Amino acid sequence: MALSPPAGTYAVLGHIVDAPQLDVVRGLDEPSLVVVSGSGEIESVHRAGAADAAASLEASGVTVIRLGQRDFLVPGFIDCHVHASQWAYMGTGIDRPLMADDGFLAKYAFPAESALNAQTAGEVYRAAIDDMLRNGTTTALVWGSARLDASEEYVKAVVERGGPRSLIGKVSMDRHCPEGYVETTAQSLADTEAFVLRTKAANDALGLPAGSPPLVAPAITPRFLPTCTAELLRGLGALAEKHDCFVQSHLSESCDELAFSSSLFPGFRSDAAAFAAFGLLRRPSLMAHCVHLQPGEAELLLQHGCAMAHCPTSNFFFAKEALPVRQMLQLGVKVGLGTDVAGGYSPAMLVSLRHAVLASKTLQFRRAKGCATLRDRHNLSHTDGLHLATQAGADALGFGGSLGSFDAGKRFDAVVWAAEGPNVRCYRGGVAEEPSDLLHKLLTNGDDRNIKAVYIGGRRVV
Ligand SMILES: [Zn+2]
Structure with missing residues (x-):
């Protein structure tokens, strides 16, 4: 998986998770698609029908970065x-x-x-x-x-x-x-x-x-x-x-x-x-x-x-x-x-x-x-x-309108986390394999070893 963004518009497909309010988490039920403009702004977020939206973007020449099964894209x-x-x-x-x-x-x-x-x-x-x-x-x-x-x-x-x-x-x-x-x-x-x-x-x-x-x-x-x-x-x-x-x-x-x-x-x-x-x-x-x-x-x-x-x-x-x-x-x-x-x-x-x-x-x-x-x-x-x-x-x-979640019009400041590694154990076919479980494991036991990429304003910095 290439995580470096190309020049121009690109998109990311996978578990795109954010918590815009207390008691609210989005993006755990099914894959989402976030489209990022060449200037680092989130153009659109597709919470339903993400795979179809990704396919049509690819058909028009837009690069789609596909996250792994156990990866999560989370706001920075x-x-x-x-x-x-x-x-x-x-x-x-x-x-x-x-x-x-x-x-x-x-x-x-x-x-x-x-x-x-x-x-x-x-x-x-x-x-x-x-x-x-x-x-x-x-x-x-x-x-x-x-x-x-x-x-x-x-x-x-x-x-x-x-x-x-x-x-x-x-x-x-x-x-x-x-x-x-x-x-x-x-x-x-x-x-x-x-x-x-x-x-x-x-x-x-x-x-x-x-x-x-x-x-x-x-x-x-x-x-x-x-x-x-x-x-x-x-x-x-x-x-x-x-x-x-x-x-x-x-x-x-x-x-x-x-x-x-x-x-x-x-x-x-x-x-x-x-x-x-x-x-x-x-x-x-x-x-x-x-x-x-x-x-x-x-x-x-x-x-x-x-x-x-x-x-x-x-x-x-x-x-x-x-x-x-x-x-x-x-x-x-x-x-x-x-x-x-x-x-x-x-x-x-x-x-x-x-x-x-x-x-x-x-x-x-x-x-x-x-x-x-x-x-x-x-x-x-x-x-x-x-x-x-x-x-x-x-x-x-004072940046609530431009940072903090994945919504159209905000800046793409984001981190790709992998819910896998020596500190976040996952056993395929076992219990605790739901996306909500994997996210919980990341939040409780994750650290910098689980970070695959960090983006600020659409540009990869880690
Ligand atoms: Zn202090």
Whole structure:
């Protein structure tokens, strides 16, 4: 099977599976056909009569890529919270508290980030980009470091590699950071504006097809309330407005962080109220974690069009709490899924997906006696996890109309997974051979070894 797309229009035939909503999975019952234009847009999707449609396309000279019996074409994953600048220590440090003198930030995050410069950052960022693509991530909301030159290396590396699509932030922080890795307020604002302008220019220079989401775009990125003065936050809010720029930060992650930020901003009822007052909750914007919300805080985020990144892996370690994802979605808040490397130890969205399912179980365990509704209120299945990792993430980043599922008019960002291998066992003629079983096996036991191809905008990148 040749998986590299030809020039011009082509089509893919086989199990073309997506999860456009919670509790909804399409494409498992019979083969589908997706037709991709030469500019990387999905022209049409045939959910019935796919084989006949494929035959007539082939008769007119269009190449049809036929997937194997145990292959699945799935939308590319969307990682809504990942620190590319922390790649070097991924897999360690998570047993520390977030805020202590020898904690995660002081001992790992700040030294790793401050070591990045124009000479050293490229190698780290190229590794991060390779790991994301190799694990099926085609779009990410990324954190660089507080250094302008180092963060620009990420932009260069994405343009060079052709993915993943990245909203990328140069971090802003002007207090409570180590000497040598803290900005003045004026420098932080000047560097942030320069980064916004240069990143937009880098994307404009690509000449992407009309209607395409960007390959690179800037995100205004105050680290979190404890490391930002009111003056910096106000200035960043003004820059977001001036350049109509996406905003990301951390919100209500851990109890030690919350106690510190409320002591620094005593005039506000919550983290969200402070961000809102400085113009940093806007549509679209996204806050990571949100696991220790005050009453009314979720409604405030919703009112301002601010999404949440659910980062279950790191929440188990630092937050010691789980986001009630289903309840937030029912409230109307957009919730995507994040790996939170290096607060999370894996760059694979499949790992975050599994941990989101497990985190939902911990909410069901709580007060379980005599409460029959806990399962309904909190349960996430693995296919719900697939929804969070794809369409929900696209919605959270403001790209829901162009990414996240297989529908005509969207971009063809997709991954071919093989439900077969040493980690995903299948015995022909045995039980558990239905497509739904094979997909479940992939979601629970699959990893990068099961990926055959990754496409961004119709172009093969892995
Ligand atoms: Zn983070």
